[in-house]
Amino acid sequence: MSALLSVRDLRVEFVTRKGPLVALDGISFDIAPGEVLGMVGESGAGKSLTGLAIINLLDPPGRIAGGEIRLEGSRIDNLPPARMREIRGRRIGIIFQDPLTSLNPLLRIGDQLAETILAHTSLTRRQARERAIAWLGEVGIPSPEKRIDGYPHEFSGGMRQRVVIALALCAEPALVIADEPTTALDVSVQAQIIAVLKNLTRRHGAAVMLITHDMGVIAETADRVAVMYAGRIVEIGEVGEVVRHPLHPYAQGLMAAIPTLEARVRRLAQIPGAMPRLSAIPRGCAFAPRCPRVFDRCVERPLLLPVGDRSAACWLYEAPVVAEARQ
Amino acid sequence: MSAADPIVVVRGLRRVFDVSPPWLSRLIDREPRRLLKAVDGLDFSIVRGETLGLVGESGSGKSTLARMVVGLLAASAGQVLIEGVDLAATGDPAARRAVRRRMQMIFQDPFASLNPRWRIGAIIAEPILAFGLAGRQAAARRVGELLNLVGLHPADSRKFPHEFSGGQRQRIAIARAIASNPDFIVCDEPTSALDVSIQAQILNLMRDLQDRLGLTYLLITHNLAVVRFMATRVGVMYLGRLVEIGETEALFAKPRHPYTRMLLDAVPDLSMSGRARTPVGGEPPNPIDQPPGCPFHPRCPRAIEVCRTETPAFVDDVACHLAHGDPGWLGRE
Numbered sequence: 001m002s003a004l005l006s007v008r009d010l011r012v013e014f015v016t017r018k019g020p021l022v023a024l025d026g027i028s029f030d031i032a033p034g035e036v037l038g039m040v041g042e043s044g045a046g047k048s049l050t051g052l053a054i055i056n057l058l059d060p061p062g063r064i065a066g067g068e069i070r071l072e073g074s075r076i077d078n079l080p081p082a083r084m085r086e087i088r089g090r091r092i093g094i095i096f097q098d099p100l101t102s103l104n105p106l107l108r109i110g111d112q113l114a115e116t117i118l119a120h121t122s123l124t125r126r127q128a129r130e131r132a133i134a135w136l137g138e139v140g141i142p143s144p145e146k147r148i149d150g151y152p153h154e155f156s157g158g159m160r161q162r163v164v165i166a167l168a169l170c171a172e173p174a175l176v177i178a179d180e181p182t183t184a185l186d187v188s189v190q191a192q193i194i195a196v197l198k199n200l201t202r203r204h205g206a207a208v209m210l211i212t213h214d215m216g217v218i219a220e221t222a223d224r225v226a227v228m229y230a231g232r233i234v235e236i237g238e239v240g241e242v243v244r245h246p247l248h249p250y251a252q253g254l255m256a257a258i259p260t261l262e263a264r265v266r267r268l269a270q271i272p273g274a275m276p277r278l279s280a281i282p283r284g285c286a287f288a289p290r291c292p293r294v295f296d297r298c299v300e301r302p303l304l305l306p307v308g309d310r311s312a313a314c315w316l317y318e319a320p321v322v323a324e325a326r327q
Numbered sequence: 328m329s330a331a332d333p334i335v336v337v338r339g340l341r342r343v344f345d346v347s348p349p350w351l352s353r354l355i356d357r358e359p360r361r362l363l364k365a366v367d368g369l370d371f372s373i374v375r376g377e378t379l380g381l382v383g384e385s386g387s388g389k390s391t392l393a394r395m396v397v398g399l400l401a402a403s404a405g406q407v408l409i410e411g412v413d414l415a416a417t418g419d420p421a422a423r424r425a426v427r428r429r430m431q432m433i434f435q436d437p438f439a440s441l442n443p444r445w446r447i448g449a450i451i452a453e454p455i456l457a458f459g460l461a462g463r464q465a466a467a468r469r470v471g472e473l474l475n476l477v478g479l480h481p482a483d484s485r486k487f488p489h490e491f492s493g494g495q496r497q498r499i500a501i502a503r504a505i506a507s508n509p510d511f512i513v514c515d516e517p518t519s520a521l522d523v524s525i526q527a528q529i530l531n532l533m534r535d536l537q538d539r540l541g542l543t544y545l546l547i548t549h550n551l552a553v554v555r556f557m558a559t560r561v562g563v564m565y566l567g568r569l570v571e572i573g574e575t576e577a578l579f580a581k582p583r584h585p586y587t588r589m590l591l592d593a594v595p596d597l598s599m600s601g602r603a604r605t606p607v608g609g610e611p612p613n614p615i616d617q618p619p620g621c622p623f624h625p626r627c628p629r630a631i632e633v634c635r636t637e638t639p640a641f642v643d644d645v646a647c648h649l650a651h652g653d654p655g656w657l658g659r660e
Contacts, residue, residue, distance in 0.1 A: 042522035158610050186384035187549065189610050191593045213522065216595025243597065257527035259552040260597055261579060267534070268527035268556065274492050 003030035004072060004207050005054070005175055011066035012046075012053050012231075014278070021278040023049055023062065024231045028304065031175065036201070036208040038222030038239065040215060040254075042275055045228040047211045051177045053077075054209075055092055056084045072174070090120045093168030093206070095197075097180035099160035102167075103152040109136070109163055110148035113170055120171035135166040139196050158189035162196060169200055176201060179211045194221055215258055219243050227251045230275055230286035237310020247312040250287045285315070333372040334511050334543050335396065339405035342366040342391050346615065363615050365391040367567035368405070370641065375510070378537070378544040380558030380575070382551055382590065384611050388567040389547045393515045396545060397432045409511065428458045431504040435516035437496035441488040447474075447499055448484030454507040473502040477532060494525035498532065505536060513545045518553065530556060551594055555579060563587045566614055566622040571645045583650045585627045621648065 012024035024046045031037045039047045052058050054069055056077065069077040076087055088094065096102045104112055113132035117123060123131060129148070136144035139162040152160060161181065168176055181197060182190040198221055201208050210222055218225050219239060226236040227248065235248040246252045256269030273290045276282060282289055288298040297315040304313040347353055347360040366388040373379045383389050394400040396407050398414045406413045409426045417423055431454070434440040441450055451473055452466040461469060471481035477498040488496060497517065504512050517533070518526040530553065536542060546557055554561055555575060562572040563586065571584040582588040609626040612618060618625050624634040629649055639646045 042524060156610050186611065187551075188384065188589060188593045191595075192608075194595075214595070215523070216597050219597050220595050254524055257524045258597060259527075259530070259550075259556040261552055261555055261591065261594055264555060264576070267531055270527040270531055271524045272528075274494060274525065 002073075003070075004033045004035075005031040005209070006070040007050075007054070007067070008070075009067035010050070010053060010064070010069065012049055012058065012062055013065040015061040015063065018279075020065070022065075022231060022281070023278055024053065026304075027067070027231075027233055029226055029233065029236055031207050031209060033174065034202070034205050034207055035224065036198075036210055036222045038218035038225040039209060039211045039228060040213060040218055040225060041228035042213060042254075044230075044275055044278075046231040047213075047228055048179050049231075050228075051179050051209060051211050055088050055094060055177060056081075057088075089116060089173070090171050091173050091175065093171065093173040093176040095161075095164055095168045095176065095178040095181045097183050099157060099164045099184070100152065102164050103160060105152050108149050108151055109155070113148075113163075113167060116167055117170050131170070132166075135170050136163070138200060139163070139166045140192070157185055158193060161185060161193050165193070165197055165200065169204060169206065172204055173206055175207045175209065177209045177211070180213070181210075182217060183212065183214070190217070197221075215243065215255065227254065230281050231278070232286060232313065233304055233311075234287065234314070235310065235312045236304070237312075241310060247307055247310070247317060248287075248314045249291045249293050249316070251312075253290075253292075285313075332375045334375045334410060335373040335545070336408040336411075337369055337371050337396070337405070338408070340366055340369040340392070340395060340402055340407065341404040342388075342395060342400065343403045361615055364567050364617070365614065366395065369569055371562060371569065371572060373511070373543060373545060374559075375543055376537075376541060377559035378546055378557050380546045380548065380554035380561045381564060382548060382554050382561060383564035384549060384590075386566070386611055386614050387564040388614075389549075389564055390515055391567075392564075393432070393513050393545065393547050397430055397513050398427075399432075424458070428454075428460075428507045429510045431507065431509040431512050433497075433500050433504050433512060433514045433517045436520055437493055437500055438488075438520075440500055441496055443488050445487075446484065447486055447488070447491075450488075450499065451484070451503045451506050454503060458507050460507060469506070470502075473506055476505070476536070477502045478528075492525075493521055494528060497521065497525075497529050501529075501532065501536070505540065505542075508540075509542070511543045511545070513547070515547045516549070517546070519548065519550065526553075533557070551590060563590065566611065566617055568622065568646065569641060570623065570647065573644055583645045584623075584647045585629050585649075586623050589626075621646075 008028050010024055010027040013020040013022055027050055039050060041047050053064055064077055068075055071091060110129060110132050113135060114128040117128040117131050133144045133148055136148060141147050141159060141162055155163065178197065182193050185193060194217060212218060222239045224237060225239045225242050226233050229250050235242060235246060235251045242251065243255060246255050253271035257271065259268055271290055276286065284299040284301050288294045293316060302313045302315050304311045307317040342365045344363040344365055345360060346363050369392065381389050395402050401415060409430055412422055412426045414423055414426055448467065448470050451470045455461050455466040455469055470484050474481050474483055479495065479498055518529050521529060537544065548554055558575045560573065561575050561578050563570050563584065565586050571587050582591055620636050621634045621639050624630040633648050639648045642651060
């Protein structure tokens with residue numbers, strides 16, 4: 001399997017007067033062509049930052065301080081801004097959380113779509129407009145030939161997010177980065193948007209990096225999932241396995257803390273404490289101070305190593321320890 | 328449910344917001360007034376010791392209702408009786424004060440609901456002092472107890488809100504809410520600004536406090552799983568009206584209103600049992616131009632002719648033309 005996107009040892013720092021703060025530390029993962037990779041974690045875990053680093057849109061003082069990012073084999077983390085601009089949109093489509101801020105309020109929907117199509121293809125203006133109408137139809141906007149001349153404020157939240165999806169996909173990118181695409185929407189509309197995103201990316205063969213804090217959205221959409229904590233990936237693997245039988249104690253705590261519709265429980269499982277600030281990430285395993293299964297090994301930082309078909313960054317799954325436990 | 332001992336009774340509650348343009352523009356453009364019915368005739372009661380969950384999507388009037396129940400917003404019509412006292416109508420200041428002490432509110436955003444210039448000790452002591460429940464020294468001692476109760480340290484009373492994380496701030500807001508020994512707390516989206524692991528801590532804390540202090544909650548949220556965990560009974564709101572109310576277990580097992588059914592089906596399935604999520608067509612309409620008849624009929628998969636013309640009455644805990652004929656037709660087999 002040759003990866004579409006390959007991230008190795010990515011490190012992102014924020015330069016401050018007191019020295020650099022490490023926001024992402026040793027992030028490594030691959031996305032295969034057509035695959036949906038979910039990124040989950042709590043606020044501040046570094047999910048969105050990973051997405052921004054890939055498309056090189058980190059706001060200063062944030063900067064990539066190490067590692068490499070490859071798209072179809074060639075590095076994209078050190079490209080000049082003009083080259084990177086071509087990749088954004090053409091090769092990598094982007095969907096942000098708030099559809100109102102990702103659309104230009106002064107331009108008609110159709111002009112925004114046509115502009116993107118014209119920038120990345122060799123179509124004429126008339127063809128681009130026809131293509132734009134087709135895209136609006138594909139994302140499920142009723143009577144697209146009329147709505148194409150509307151302004152963003154004339155669309156509801158769910159309809160706007162459909163337009164944003166059309167914008168992200170209209171240049172037929174190989175990868176779509178969707179950062180909390182449904183968080184601002186009501187639950188009934190959320191289901192519609194997820195269905196549109198899933199169907200369209202499948203039909204056009206685009207891979208998706210789906211960033212969300214909503215485990216339910218991941219469970220029904222992603223093929224694989226990466227769980228992040230304090231700027232690191234603690235576990236990555238096939239979505240069913242990670243959701244049903246998480247290995248890393250943080251992933252276990254996270255899954256157990258989510259209330260479900262299925263059964264009424266007396267108490268929710270809870271993880272004591274809160275995620276550390278960037279300035280106070282403990283040495284060794286970042287989760288150790290909150291971990292119910294912490295032991296002397298945890299003062300050293302665990303690497304993300306394979307455990308069966310997935311990977312976990314936890315000393316509990318180091319080969320000799322597993323062997324001991326089996327005896 | 329009226330047979331048991333109700334702590335809160337809501338009767339015919341209505342709130343209309345005037346969202347018309349200024350009168351001169353209206354005159355020039357010959358436009359009528361535009362009225363937004365945020366809450367359109369609600370009747371329910373809350374029994375002592377229970378948690379009533381209210382769910383609904385944005386614009387369904389949940390938060391407007393919460394603000395009217397605690398008296399932060401005047402009703403356009405109808406009344407809210409707390410232990411038999413109508414705060415808006417009673418002329419007796421002593422009675423009003425007594426009711427206010429027994430009723431508190433927890434807000435969604437723990438960053439906006441705490442005064443950034445006050446120390447935690449002063450924030451939590453304010454209701455104690457305002458209601459004259461204790462002197463300064465006794466109040467300071469009580470603040471220490473309350474901080475312990477919500478899982479913080481008494482020494483935290485010297486700190487300012489910015490020194491705390493979102494979850495800790497929500498604990499502080501809870502400590503302030505229980506400082507005046509209330510019986511009844513209105514919680515408006517208490518955990519929707521928090522991460523799931525922190526949400527679990529806060530929900531567990533709220534249930535512990537309910538058991539220890541015998542609290543009654545009105546819990547407003549858009550998260551059905553949270554309601555399932557917390558509530559004794561659940562009410563479902565759509566465009567300012569209750570469409571269904573019932574015991575939590577029964578409502579989740581056998582929703583009677585198509586909208587309830589739709590909400591339940593729209594929740595993503597975490598156990599990955601293969602249940603497909605059925606996306607529903609359409610979005611909640613703008614509450615300014617409500618459809619005639621049943622407000623849900625444009626999105627309802629089962630709508631019949633009468634739904635387009637007649638607004639269904641809220642009878643037998645559900646407002647649906649179909650449910651009245653054959654209760655349970657929507658049940659999951």
